Amino acid sequence: MTARIEIRNLWKEYGEQVVLEHINLSVAAGDFCTIVGASGCGKTTFLRLLLGEESPSRGEILLDGEPLTAEPGPDRGIVFQRYSVFPHLSALRNVMLGLELRGAPLSGRLFGAKRRRARDEAAAMLEAVGLGHALEKYPDALSGGMQQRLALAQSLVMHPRILLLDEPFGALDPGIRADMHQLVGRLWRENDLTVFMITHDLKEGFHLGTRLLVFDKLRHDPDAPRAYGAGVTYDLPVARADQRTLERIEADVSRSEALAPQSAEAEQASETRPAAQPTAGADAGAGARKGATTP
Amino acid sequence: MKRIINQRPRRGAALLLGLLPFVLVVIVYAFASDARLTANPNDKLLPSFATLGETVSRLATEPSKRSGDIELWKDTAASLQRLALGVGIAALIGLTFGVLLGALPYLRAGLAPFVASLSLIPPLALLPILFIVFGLGELSKVVLIVFGIAPFIVRDLQQRVQELPREQLIKAQTLAGNTWQIMLRVILPQVLPRLIDAVRLSLGAAWLFLIAAEAIASTEGLGYRIFLVRRYLAMDVILPYVAWITLLAYLTDLGLKQLSRLLFPWYHGKEEHA
Ligand SMILES: Nc1ncnc2c1ncn2[C@@H]1O[C@H](COP(=O)(O)OP(=O)(O)OP(=O)(O)O)[C@@H](O)[C@H]1O
Ligand SMILES: [Mg+2]
Numbered sequence: 347m348t349a350r351i352e353i354r355n356l357w358k359e360y361g362e363q364v365v366l367e368h369i370n371l372s373v374a375a376g377d378f379c380t381i382v383g384a385s386g387c388g389k390t391t392f393l394r395l396l397l398g399e400e401s402p403s404r405g406e407i408l409l410d411g412e413p414l415t416a417e418p419g420p421d422r423g424i425v426f427q428r429y430s431v432f433p434h435l436s437a438l439r440n441v442m443l444g445l446e447l448r449g450a451p452l453s454g455r456l457f458g459a460k461r462r463r464a465r466d467e468a469a470a471m472l473e474a475v476g477l478g479h480a481l482e483k484y485p486d487a488l489s490g491g492m493q494q495r496l497a498l499a500q501s502l503v504m505h506p507r508i509l510l511l512d513e514p515f516g517a518l519d520p521g522i523r524a525d526m527h528q529l530v531g532r533l534w535r536e537n538d539l540t541v542f543m544i545t546h547d548l549k550e551g552f553h554l555g556t557r558l559l560v561f562d563k564l565r566h567d568p569d570a571p572r573a574y575g576a577g578v579t580y581d582l583p584v585a586r587a588d589q590r591t592l593e594r595i596e597a598d599v600s601r602s603e604a605l606a607p608q609s610a611e612a613e614q615a616s617e618t619r620p621a622a623q624p625t626a627g628a629d630a631g632a633g634a635r636k637g638a639t640t641p
Numbered sequence: 642m643k644r645i646i647n648q649r650p651r652r653g654a655a656l657l658l659g660l661l662p663f664v665l666v667v668i669v670y671a672f673a674s675d676a677r678l679t680a681n682p683n684d685k686l687l688p689s690f691a692t693l694g695e696t697v698s699r700l701a702t703e704p705s706k707r708s709g710d711i712e713l714w715k716d717t718a719a720s721l722q723r724l725a726l727g728v729g730i731a732a733l734i735g736l737t738f739g740v741l742l743g744a745l746p747y748l749r750a751g752l753a754p755f756v757a758s759l760s761l762i763p764p765l766a767l768l769p770i771l772f773i774v775f776g777l778g779e780l781s782k783v784v785l786i787v788f789g790i791a792p793f794i795v796r797d798l799q800q801r802v803q804e805l806p807r808e809q810l811i812k813a814q815t816l817a818g819n820t821w822q823i824m825l826r827v828i829l830p831q832v833l834p835r836l837i838d839a840v841r842l843s844l845g846a847a848w849l850f851l852i853a854a855e856a857i858a859s860t861e862g863l864g865y866r867i868f869l870v871r872r873y874l875a876m877d878v879i880l881p882y883v884a885w886i887t888l889l890a891y892l893t894d895l896g897l898k899q900l901s902r903l904l905f906p907w908y909h910g911k912e913e914h915a
Contacts, residue, residue, distance in 0.1 A: 399811060418814035429806035432813075434830045434907050443826065444816035454822040484907040497812075504816060 348411040350375040350540045351396070351508060356405035357575070358391055364575035365391050367564070369405070371578060373557075375507075378534050378541045380584075382548050382595070383561030384602035387576040389544045392561065393510050396542060397422055409507060420448065423501030425514045430497035431485045437496050438481040441468035444504045471499045474536075475529060491515075491522040495529065502537060511543040523547065527554050548596055558582045560595055562602050688877040696877040712866065713885070720851060720863040721889070723779065727786025728840060728847050734787065735794025736829075736836050742795065743802020743832075744824050753799070760792030765853055772858060782854040789850040790843040794836070801835040802828055834908040837901040841894055848890055 349372040356369040365388040373379060383389050394400040395407060398417045407414045409421065424430070431440050445464040446456045456464050472478055475495040477488075485493050494514050501509060511530070515523040527547075531554050534541055543555065552558055560580035567573050580595060650658055674687035688696075700713040708715075738756070742749045768785055775781040805828065813823045855864030863886055870878045902909050 397811070397815075418811050420815060420817040422815055424812060424815050426808040426812075429808035430812050432809060432827060432831075434905070443813075447813075447819075447822050447826065448817040451819060451822070454818070454826040484910060486907060486910040500812070501815065506815070 349373060349408075350377070350410060352408040352411070354406050354408075356395065356407065357403045358388070358395060358400065359403045359575070363572040366395075366561075366577070367575035368577050371559070371581070373540065373542075375540050376538060377557055378531075378539075378555035379543070379557045379559050380552055380555035381542060381544045381559045381561060382546070382552075382599060383576065384599050385546075387561050387563070387602065389561050390512055393424075393512050393542060393544060396508065397424055397510055420444070420504050421507045423504060423506035423509045425494065425497045425501055425509075425511050427513045427516050431493055431500065433485050436482050436484055437472060437477055437488070438465065438468055440485070440496055441471055441499045441503050444500060448504070468499075468503055471503045472496070474533070475499045475502075491518050491526060494518070494526060498530070498533065502533060502539075505537075506539075508540045508542065511541065513544050513546060516546060530554065548592070548599070552584060552592060555584055558584055558595075560599070562598060685874045685876055688880070692877050693881060697881045700878065700881070716861055716863045716866050716882075717885070717889070719859075719861040720855065723782050723855075723862070724786065724847055724851050726779075727783045727851070728790065728844065730783065731787045731789075731791040731794055731843070731847075732836060732840050734791045735798055735839065736832070738795045739798025739836075740802055740824055740828055740832060742799040744820070744828055749799070756792055756795050756799075760796060764789035764850060768854065768857065777858040782851065782859070785850045785854050786847050790846050793843055793846075794839045797839045797842075798832050798835060801832050805831060834901050834905040837897050841897050844890060844893060848886065852886075 351371070351373040353369055353371040356366060356371075357364070358366040369392075381389050381392070391400065395402055396414070398414055398419065401416050418424070432443065435443060442456075442464050445467060446461075447454050449456050449460055449464065455461075469478070469481060472481060475498050477492060477495050477499065480488060480492065485496065488496065497514070514530075515526045518526060530541070530543070533539065541555070558580065559578050560582075561576045562579040563574055564577045564579065565574045579598070580591075582591065670687065671690065674689050677684045677687050678689055697713075700711075702711065704710060705712050738752070742753055742756070764785060767788060768781075771781040771784050771788075775784055809827060810823065813827045818827065851862075852864030852867070855862040856868040859865040863882055867879050867882050
């Protein structure tokens, strides 16, 4: 079986700055990858590469064995931290939009029976994310958490092959964030999704997925902080990660945060880093399949 | 005591305060007019309210001896028609090009500098050219208004389109939207209320160009009338006309604001919460 996402020797540079280097990764359909890493290390860049918004400087990304189209498309869904929903459309219309755009290339609107079908589908999806009572509300009238639920419904109704989440709940209160994580876990199981989720909330996000990807610099040159990019330093099947590993990862992430390019006094050099575990390649997620974890 | 920046009038007080300057102007005018008329009963500069009232009722109800039309309404209809045509065409141009330039980088690269230069040409300097090219009829007046405000609307809307969050446009692409659909269903509806804002902002300029054009070459219209009766120092006509134009401008603005609230509740929701 070909992997859902296959990444081969992926590099991304912006001018002088190397953001990502030498990433090899294979993600099977149904995997739920949680991505963590220091701020500014390139997590969003990685997601944007998967989305097709940016193209790799080197290397390639395959989606179901085919090279990725170089612009965003309906096979990849996304939820950003903010601004993912359309303020001029009611919740229902927001979710119907994708179905309408797909069904009517010219007018972008459906009529008659097709419209009713799209409406029902959208309403069912809103029900599934817990917005069944707010179909006619405009995003402005929804709370932050509800807006993110709406953004999820909007993406899921298209049945994307991969779902990308860039700190989707980062702006929410911790309590609501926990609910949202529950929701994503449930949607993932019910809809057979393949998910990449960036989170800063390691403790919660981690239990959710099947696989934890930690982005960090593999090498560090204190004189040229921009010379080396981040790679995947840990690729753990979540079922096998124990509390100690988790704590070590957390310590790493916060140390990298302190080492980030903006703090010029990067006195700790690379020798203080723990030995990075090389990416395990195609079978990394083999230990943890769907159902192995319950959030 | 609270700082002055924290002291706010209540609703009723605010209304009264708002009316105060108007009342003051009327009172000052009444005194000044009275003083001048006592000194010279034939003074034309500051006609009394009685004279103004008579003139207004004559203008608004009696057909003119020369043409048989009621002048005030005829002038109003002529001016409003020119204004509506000019502003309407400018809005249409502004919307079309604003959305296109905002959404399509290639078109923007090609046209934005050109539009920017166009908007720097003083429209009134073009008036003689318009008269030469389009004649002295309606067309040149409408074209002057269009030329005067369309570049501003184009640039304003282009700006608004470019300000739409990048996330939204990406999201629309992941929802299977092609360029045309995204312009039609994501960009266009979101800039429509912005268009109304831009039109409201440019109405003052539109009136300016209208009156200038009417003053120079016309046979009817509010601007034409004011400049015509100027020769006879007919302040009793000019003052009511100016007030009437002001009222029309105010009502147009108010109407557009209400229209926007009616059509785009999602756009105004934010203001009400704030
Ligand atoms: N378009 C761009 N041009 C130049 N540099 C960029 C661009 N996009 C990102 N970068 C740089 O790439 C690095 C990684 O950015 P990225 O947004 O991927 O980090 P991140 O891991 O998502 O951070 P955060 O956790 O704060 O969201 C940053 O140093 C950023 O300045
Ligand atoms: Mg980020």
